[in-house]
Amino acid sequence: MYDEKNGTMYSEKVMDHFANPRNVGEIENADGVGTVGNAKCGDIMKMYIKVENGIIVDVKFKTFGCGAAIATSSMATELVKGKTLEEAWNLTNKAVADALDGLPPVKMHCSLLAEEAIHAAIDDYRKAHPEE
Amino acid sequence: MKRIYMDNAATTSVAPEVLEQMIPYFTQVGGNPSSIHSNGREAKRALENARRQVAEILGALPQEIYFTSGGSESDNWAIKGAAFQMKEKGKTHIITSAIEHHAVLHTCEWLEKQGFTVTYVPVDELGVIDLKALEEAINENTGLITVMAANNEIGTIQPVKEISRIAKEHQVLFHTDAVQAVGAMPINVNDWQVDMLSLSAHKFRGPKGVGVLYVRKGVRLNYLVHGGAQERGKRAGTENLPGIVGLAAALKRAYDHLDEVVAREIALRDKLINGILESIPYTRLNGHRENRLPNNVNVSVQYIEGEALLLRLDLAGIAASSGSACTSGSLDPSHVLLAIGLPHEIAHGSLRLTLSDETTEEEVDEVLRVLPNIVNTLRNMSPLYEMILKEAK
Numbered sequence: 134m135y136d137e138k139n140g141t142m143y144s145e146k147v148m149d150h151f152a153n154p155r156n157v158g159e160i161e162n163a164d165g166v167g168t169v170g171n172a173k174c175g176d177i178m179k180m181y182i183k184v185e186n187g188i189i190v191d192v193k194f195k196t197f198g199c200g201a202a203i204a205t206s207s208m209a210t211e212l213v214k215g216k217t218l219e220e221a222w223n224l225t226n227k228a229v230a231d232a233l234d235g236l237p238p239v240k241m242h243c244s245l246l247a248e249e250a251i252h253a254a255i256d257d258y259r260k261a262h263p264e265e
Numbered sequence: 266m267k268r269i270y271m272d273n274a275a276t277t278s279v280a281p282e283v284l285e286q287m288i289p290y291f292t293q294v295g296g297n298p299s300s301i302h303s304n305g306r307e308a309k310r311a312l313e314n315a316r317r318q319v320a321e322i323l324g325a326l327p328q329e330i331y332f333t334s335g336g337s338e339s340d341n342w343a344i345k346g347a348a349f350q351m352k353e354k355g356k357t358h359i360i361t362s363a364i365e366h367h368a369v370l371h372t373c374e375w376l377e378k379q380g381f382t383v384t385y386v387p388v389d390e391l392g393v394i395d396l397k398a399l400e401e402a403i404n405e406n407t408g409l410i411t412v413m414a415a416n417n418e419i420g421t422i423q424p425v426k427e428i429s430r431i432a433k434e435h436q437v438l439f440h441t442d443a444v445q446a447v448g449a450m451p452i453n454v455n456d457w458q459v460d461m462l463s464l465s466a467h468k469f470r471g472p473k474g475v476g477v478l479y480v481r482k483g484v485r486l487n488y489l490v491h492g493g494a495q496e497r498g499k500r501a502g503t504e505n506l507p508g509i510v511g512l513a514a515a516l517k518r519a520y521d522h523l524d525e526v527v528a529r530e531i532a533l534r535d536k537l538i539n540g541i542l543e544s545i546p547y548t549r550l551n552g553h554r555e556n557r558l559p560n561n562v563n564v565s566v567q568y569i570e571g572e573a574l575l576l577r578l579d580l581a582g583i584a585a586s587s588g589s590a591c592t593s594g595s596l597d598p599s600h601v602l603l604a605i606g607l608p609h610e611i612a613h614g615s616l617r618l619t620l621s622d623e624t625t626e627e628e629v630d631e632v633l634r635v636l637p638n639i640v641n642t643l644r645n646m647s648p649l650y651e652m653i654l655k656e657a658k
Contacts, residue, residue, distance in 0.1 A: 151573070152580060157646045172610035172649060175570050175589065175598070179648040195648040199572035199589070203646065 143200060144234035150204035155211050158193045164261070167253025170246050176202050178250040180210070184258055189213050189221055194250070201240035208232050209247035218255055224248060269583045269628045273468075273560060274417055274445060274619035279511065280470040286514040287472065290507035298504050299495065312504055315513035319477060322520050323462070324453035331478045331496045332509050336444035337368040338489075339463030339478040342500070343440040344372045344411055346486030347461070348381055351408030351438070358406040360384045360437075362394045362423075363604040365413055369442055370600070373411075382406070391553040392421030392605050399428065403435045410439045414446035414462075418588055418601040418617060419552030420561025422450065429458040438484060444468055444476075448519035449527070449558050460484050466508065470621070471515030475508030526622045530559040533620055533629050537562045540633040545640050547653070551602060551615060560620040563588075565602075565611045568650040569643040574616055577639045583632055588615040610649070 143151070163181035170176040176198040183191035192214050196206040209229050213221040226244035230236045236244060270278075279287075290311060296304030298312045313327070320327040333339045348359060361373050363385045373383045384402040388394050394412055403410075410432050415422045425441055432439035440461035443452060448469025454462055460481045467473040480486060492501025519526075534557075542548055547567040566574065571589025578585050588599030589612075597603070598612035607615075618632065644650040 148576075151576060154646065159651070168648065172613075173608075175609070175613040177648050179651075195646050195651060197568065197647040197649045198570050200576045202570070203573060 142237065143204070144236075146208075146232075146234045147201060147204040147236065150207040150233065151200045154203055154207040156193050156207065156214070157195065159195065160191055160193050163193075165254040165256075165258030167250050167255070167257050169249040169253050170198070172197065175199065176243065176246055178202065178206050178246050180206075180250040180254040182213075182254045182258060184218065184262075187217050187219075189216055189218065192254075198243065198246075199240070201236055201243040202246065204233060205229050205236070205244045205247040206250070209251055213251055218258070221251055222255055224251060266582045269631060271618040271620060271624070271628070271632065272584045272586050273621040273624075274558075274617065275586060276467045276473065277470045277621055279467075279472050280515060280518060283471055283511050283514045283518060287507040287511040290510050294506070298506065299493065308504075308506055311510055312506060315509045318513040319516055322516050323479060324455045325479050326482060328497065329454075329479055329482055331480060331500055332504060332512075333476045333478050333500060334474055334505070335467070335476040336366070336442070336463050336465035339465070339476045340366070340368040340411075340440075340442050340444075341372050342478050342486065342489050343461040343463060343480075344369065344409065345376065345489060347409045347438050347440065347484075348376050348379075349487040350485050352381075354408070356406050356408030357381045358384070358404060358408065360386060360399060360402050360407060360410045360412075362386050362388060362412050364388050364392060364416055364418075364601040365411070366417055366442055366444065369411055369413070386412075388421075388604055390606050391556075392416055392419045392551075392601070393553060393556070394423055394428070396424065396427055396431065400431050400435075403431075403437060407435070407437050410437050412439075412441060414441045414443040414452075415450070415558050416552065416601060417445040418599055419563045419605065420445075420558035421553040422446070422556040422558065425457050425459065432460075433458065445558060448516070449560060451523065454479055454481070461486075466512035466515055469515050469519045472508050472511040475505050475512045477512065522622075527559045530620050530622070530624070533624055533626060534559060534562055536626070537618060537620075537629050537632065538564070540629075541636065544633065544637050549611075551605065551607070560624075562618040562620075564616050565607060566614045566616055566640055567611055568614070568647045568653060569640060570613050571598075571615055573643055574614070574639065577643065578635070581635045581639065583635065586617045586619075588617070589613045 160181040164184040165182045168179045179195045181193045192210045194206040226248040230244040296308040298309040316327045386399045438460045444465045447464040462479040465476040490501045551563040571587030588602045602612035
């Protein structure tokens with residue numbers, strides 16, 4: 134929980150995305166919605182995507198979880214916005230964590246959850262659009 | 266911005282008048298209480314004065330007071346010391362509660378690996394131990410009951426006298442971890458009829474790293490710290506004299522004004538509890554409403570997670586704590602909240618605010634002003650809350 138390098142629990146970037154999360158909310162008539170995690174474990178992430186011509190033109194999230202869960206959700210939405218579905222699918226949890234200047238080891242599972250939430254939303258979209 | 270510290274159950278700051286009494290024992294009285302020269306004798310006098318003072322406040326004899334490094338050592342000594350002693354008489358069963366501090370629970374778990382058996386008696390939904398189950402758990406092998414006086418997380422005060430009566434009736438030793446209770450409620454070892462009691466100075470405006478184990482005359486314990494002849498040969502190590510002087514001073518300070526401080530804290534505590542429950546929907550109080558430590562507030566805020574709440578409060582200048590898994594370093598939320606029957610998802614969203622004699626009404630008002638907004642912000646990004654709102658429509 135304690136980052137020895139900066140003497141804080143989380144990096145400045147994590148705290149920024151936690152305190153001012155980007156893309157919070159829902160998309161009405163979203164093209165894909167993915168929910169991962171469960172309340173028992175203390176983490177649920179829900180991602181909404183809007184897709185045009187194979188590109189994610191809008192993305193929103195809602196997250197129940199700790200500081201790292203909220204920050205990784207926020208960062209993941211920033212990283213996939215404007216990307217093709219293919220590019221978004223290839224976003225790894227490590228890339229999300231790196232973009233946040235790292236996460237404490239016990240919080241790496243949060244970044245995995247963000248990756249899974251993106252996958253779930255894309256899967257949901259592809260189910261409805263099997264031709265693409 | 267002046268920060269608001271509401272995590273006094275974790276630790277308190279040393280009261281200035283306590284520190285003042287400690288300072289000469291860092292800088293002037295440099296002798297070792299075991300030395301025979303006058304410097305040593307002066308230190309010895311201070312040590313025994315502190316012991317007398319502590320004994321008097323607790324209703325004990327000075328020779329029943331043993332200074333330790335704190336609550337965890339006291340708990341370890343009482344439980345392991347009694348366990349190895351009773352084993353010599355063929356007794357290997359210990360009874361405790363499901364909501365003890367880890368210093369007790371992990372000690373009991375370790376003893377299980379050494380061949381002892383332990384019964385973890387359940388508590389009701391308010392955190393009160395099930396006395397019937399406790400009594401029924403006693404068998405011919407039972408040698409020790411250890412139950413806390415008051416719970417550190419949810420503040421519930423246990424029926425210590427009742428437990429004592431049961432222990433006496435069955436001739437079983439009774440230890441109570443009173444770390445969170447000392448300094449917050451009247452304590453007298455004869456009124457309580459306990460055989461052993463643990464306390465820690467830093468919970469009542471004394472210094473960290475010093476505590477007491479009270480051991481009733483005639484109770485035999487094995488020793489944990491072997492070495493010199495300190496503490497009547499039962500706990501080796503040169504005494505932490507500044508700490509011990511500070512412990513005695515802080516204890517006296519707490520009990521000189523107990524009624525006054527308790528009345529003030531209860532008023533602030535109840536204002537905080539009522540304010541939170543009234544202004545924030547989907548909240549519940551954890552622990553007993555009346556039989557509760559005067560400085561403890563513990564609420565579950567549904568549909569949000571505790572660590573996120575703590576971080577937001579911290580950014581707003583308020584220090585609090587939570588029983589969320591993310592703050593405990595494990596994957597499970599607090600064992601205490603689970604033991605009172607909270608489902609995991611509600612246990613994850615717990616918030617503990619603990620007051621001190623320095624807490625002001627303005628600080629309570631500020632928390633009541635800030636908290637609803639923070640909860641709102643977090644709920645607005647919670648998919649669980651979204652679900653509840655849709656179901657309610």
